[in-house]
Amino acid sequence: MDQIILQILNGLDKGSAYALIALGLTLIFGTLGVVNFAHGALFMMGAFVSVTVSKLLTLSHKVVDETRTDFLGNPLQVDVPYVYDWFGQGAGDAIIDWAVPISIIFAIPIMVTIGFIMERGLIKHFYKRPHADQILVTFGLAIVLQEVIKYFYGANPIPTPAPSAFTGSFDFGVAFGFDPNAIIYPYWRLVYFFFSVIVIGAVFAFLQFTTFGMVVRAGMADRETVGMLGINIDKRFTVMFGIAAAVAGLAGVMYVPINPPNYHMGMDFLVLSFVVVVVGGMGSLPGAVAAGFLLGILESFASMSAVINILPGINQIIIYLVAIIILLTRPRGLMGRKGVMEE
Amino acid sequence: MTKSNFSRRGVLKTGAIASAGLALPTYLRADGHSGFTNAPGDSQVILGFNVPQTGPYADEGADELRAYELAVEHLNGGGDGGMLGTFSSKVLDGTGILGREVKYVTGDTQTKSDAARASARSMIEKDGAIMITGGSSSGVAVAVQALCQEAGIIFMAGLTHSNDTTGKDKRANGFRHFFNSYMSGAALAPVLAANYGTDRKAYHLTADYNWGYTTEEAVKSSTEALGWETVNAVKTPLTQTDFSSYIAPVLNSGADVLVLNHYGGNMVNSLTNAVQFGLREAQANGQNFEIVVPLYSRLMAKGAGANVKGIFGSTNWHWSLQDEGSKAFVRSFGTKYGFPPSQAAHTTYVQTLLYADAVTRANSFNPCAVAEALEDFEFDGLGNGKTLYRGDDHQCFKDVLVVKGKENPENEFDLLEIVEVTPVDQVTYAPDHPQFAGGDLGTCNPGA
């Protein structure tokens, strides 16, 4: 029992990453009809906003320490971050410690800008082109973005820890009468879960309760009619692209302490996020979110050793197996709309 | 700046006047008189450096390439000579190999066996490379080693740790300086027993592919021999990025040690996740919970950041070693590039030197002569103490380092500290050891 609760928790956490990425993707893919292979790259860019912010905060000048030596036997040059000089060591350390949450402030405008530039400069010209062309151009873009990051940050993962206040894990089990250590969960993963719920909620509220959102939803359903009503739907779609980029970016920013980011992390998530969106059903935002959590939880169950012992290798294929079963039993995924990307 | 000339078989052909077809039933046309593939001309010899330049191991590949460039520089008499000065064999004198200037070509393995073989074939067929070396995974090493066997080229393996490379997939034309899974297990187990006691219950998370299997088996059998018990061993997919669902059940499984048979990105993520779940501070069975990473790489330890602190593992070589060879190597590498070399850089540098030395001692580039010179060759002064290139399986036998993540690093490279240098006798095994069974070295193939 405790094992099952534990894996549900795990699944919710994994699912929240999937859901966030899929949410952004489905805004672009399921609604604007653009097959965006650069979406994973946006997630990766978000993560590297975090890395960059923490690099900037630890930007240092060298002070020669005569008492110590480096690996070649020369006097050691110690890096002293500028924030120490400005705020003192204590406050400086605290700022560096909170680099990841601080990054959110920077990530939103940066990612929205990237989204705008992408849409206005590139994607806009591809709305009417075949999906194949969209795949080629966005895949090219993803490679370029990825290689640029690799050029500056290398291929190795870069450790970017969470604030020390969030290290360690929370023992759920004790609260519910299980053995100690039966159900533990890291604080940062809980933060990630709540964060994703808030972001998902905000996006839904924005689309549901604002006039802007109403127009966008109308535009998704029937672009031509909305255009005929004299509403400039293109401009709103640009904004939606910016929002989608920001959602992907935020997913990346907060993901950094869970796993150290590297330049190809976007590609690792790309295929998965497409699977999530399609299983959720094309054109459905709730579908994408539901599919994200569902696949996250099922993936967690499949990794239990009791399950692997019965079905070896099930953990390797579970996501794809579930995708096949769902797509065969429900023709348009969980909540897909008829006629979206079915040609 | 020197003008380099990376043509097929170098200067051989330049200036030749329309000489008609030269048909030979070989992989590649060899010189009619030499009797082996890609016999070099009189002025230069071309080596092929096949390393990952894209993909997750690109940084490791870049470090290997740096070491190769340094080795070529030293072989050609440039720089400070590095380990040439400390190497026990003194036949290399900085005039290239057998008086021929050393040139090289590079390629990208992408850490995919297909791409690695394509790249190696282009070096052999197009550039006329006489030896191929490099790589950062066992899959690539085994694939390229088999190719070199067929083509009649010597393969000097780079970073490859799976038992299979010199076990069930060994080849007569392939040689490995790097240590292997068995040696990691044999070196680690006594240190673990000494530090954590013999009454321990281990939980293995294992990367679900060949290298993971051999490492799990090696660590399991070595630790069980010292009284440990293995509670569970779970395989994780290579493509897994988030290991939370594998790590979460560990603490409540009755185990008190977690062994992460992971490498590269898998290891960085699984270790980060394990520390996130608080395993390093946890208590189990009345003892401190411990984590072990059988194969450490400093570059990857860097990716895991502070999470490596206090965690045991093994490594082939580390720049903080204080023997003359290591010091000389660190000095010349550090002076040239500004940071200390990784173990991948060390093993590739050493392999290049060993190849050049074997050619010189054999006084021939013929792969069979080179192989004979390498087989059962004993040497010293290359950073790992006294070393034997065993003829039975072409595996180097040398001391193995047991290391621990450093608690208080002094600089960004100072991530691991050496806990023990396990003497070579303790990690030596019989050529027909069950963990290495099923292979056949065959006989050397000179190509033509």
Add this chain to the structure above:
Amino acid sequence: MLGLEKKDFRLLLIVVALTMLAPFILNPFPEGSDMAQFNAGYPDLMQRFVIFGILAIGFNILFGLTGYLSFGHAAFLGVGSYAAVWMFKLLSMNVVPAILLSVIIAGVFALIIGYVSLRRSGIYFSILTLAFAQMSYALAYSVLTPLTGGETGLQPKPGDPRILDGALAPGETATPGFFGLFDMRDSLELSVGGWVFTFNVGYYFAAVIMIIAFYISIRIFRSPFGMMLRAIKSNQTRMSYTGLNARPYTLAAFVISGMYAGLAGGLLVSMDPQAGAERMFWTASGEIVLMTILGGAGTLIGPVLGAGFIKYFENIVSKINKTTLEGWFYWMPDGIEDVVITIIYPFVGKGWHLTLGLLFMLVVIFLPGGLVEGGQRIAAALKRKKPDDAKSSATEPAE
């Protein structure tokens, strides 16, 4: 001719000429010159050009005609490769049975996957094929290691049974051949002046198969069956109103293109007997899609061009390193040389992905029909020029 229209026959002749003369065409630079780096006329790469050409031709029969975008085509390539290597291990190093089996196995595999996946269309179909391919990859890499060799891949070994071949002499390695007449790796070299041209048996074997594959694909494109497939692409609903069931046609196209992929897989291991699981990974499937779109989906020759383009970058540009650059620009003054090398360096060697990504974008932005459109534009430009030339030459005699 051969049941082809004049235009198609001319195209076929061009392809025949190009493939047969490839050793010359791909080696335009003399040995030992600085530009020799760009020569692609060595056996491995020439073989890859035609084999991936076959793969792309096959993919185009499905995608170019029916519009069904399979994102799991690499699975058939991988299955074909494994089948062929097992043939090498168990039966004989003769490539003919190996290739036959790889085509059959890939066809069966395609029939099963196609039967299931074609129940859906559009993106749902793409994801279904992707899911099957990813499952094949994941299992081949891990649980199926005894069958596939897993991480280290499957390769023939000295100790294999090979019931049709005699035992190997000590020191002999088993290499793929054609009924014991040729070894796939036999080469004939011709040196003329500073040039060296390599004529490789394996290449010509693969090239002949590619020409046959290309011919079959032209026949399919021009047949009533091809028309039917095109009808599916343009409007499936209308087609079903006329009482035609589209499923059998698409399934046939899917199986045919799966067999092409299996053929490519079998050929790949015939040239280089090693099959790794990575060739089934989604990036490999993606590469096939990119090759086809890059060259020009739906055109006959486009996919072959796209395949050549990507393989050329993978194998040539990735091998350019700093020393090579220094070799090219050594004649420049030191300062300028450094600047030039610093600018170029990020785009070659380990940066070859960057160049490829940029070229993907440039091609699709400026040449919406892929490389074929580029060729057409050049041809059109030349045509426009011709009348001018004619005019000028007409006026010349007056002078």
